[in-house]
Ligand code: MN
């Protein structure tokens with residue numbers, strides 16, 4: 610990794626960490642989740658970062674890929690468990706970080722366990738560590754406390770403008786021994802639940818990304834493809850474009866583009882048995898003897 614790249618990863622990490630800590634005060638009873646997401650996104654830009662993906666605000670059994678819609682009316686309630694996942698990039702070099710807040714006061718132990726699982730996973734990371742050993746320690750930490758990891762969600766390598774690149778980092782022990790290598794940048798993200806331990810897809814998607822460019826006839830679809838050009842293949846939210854394209858035409862354009870294989874949709878994921886879910890995530894750069902957490 611050259612100096613310029615390292616500097617960009619560190620800067621993205623620093624911004625994501627500052628915004629993450631700042632955002633905690635927004636997660637409170639009565640807050641509208643659209644406002645929460647938009648405030649976080651504005652803060653990232655204010656600090657000179659670009660969005661690596663739309664801010665996710667997931668409540669209770671909603672586990673991932675939930676970003677508010679353009680007219681989202683959902684308010685955070687006093688009994689909610691709320692996860693916030695945010696991504697920052699500088700010149701495409703990404704920092705990905707997440708945390709969960711328990712407003713109910715009933716899930717403190719699960720959140721602590723989840724944070725400990727993240728810490729334990731990070732403590733193992735160095736060149737040569739097998740991803741199965743990382744998954745194993747996450748699984749053990751969470752199951753020892755009486756919860757389950759989400760077995761079909763993983764951490765992931767990031768590369769320039771590529772949020773899910775190369776290596777996956779499982780949250781359970783796995784029967785393969787892919788190894789962590791020096792210079793890799795990894796997002797480590799264990800999820801804990803009091804439910805079944807798997808996520809399933811819902812029908813709704815608010816997040817999309819470019820799969821492959823191909824000609825398209827619909828005017829609004831072409832406008833959208835032009836708008837997302839600077840993001841390359843990073844995920845974007847439908848609501849980012851409802852001022853440029855009328856919401857009805859936009860949703861039609863998105864549907865067509867997904868159907869034609871030009872865009873990929875990210876359906877909202879929720880816990881299989883509607884268990885409460887938590888998530889903690891950091892991004893690390895693998896160094897010669899260990900790793901540097903960019904999002905600390
Ligand atoms: Mn994330």
Ligand code: MN
Pocket residue numbers: 705764765796798890
């Ligand atoms: Mn991630």
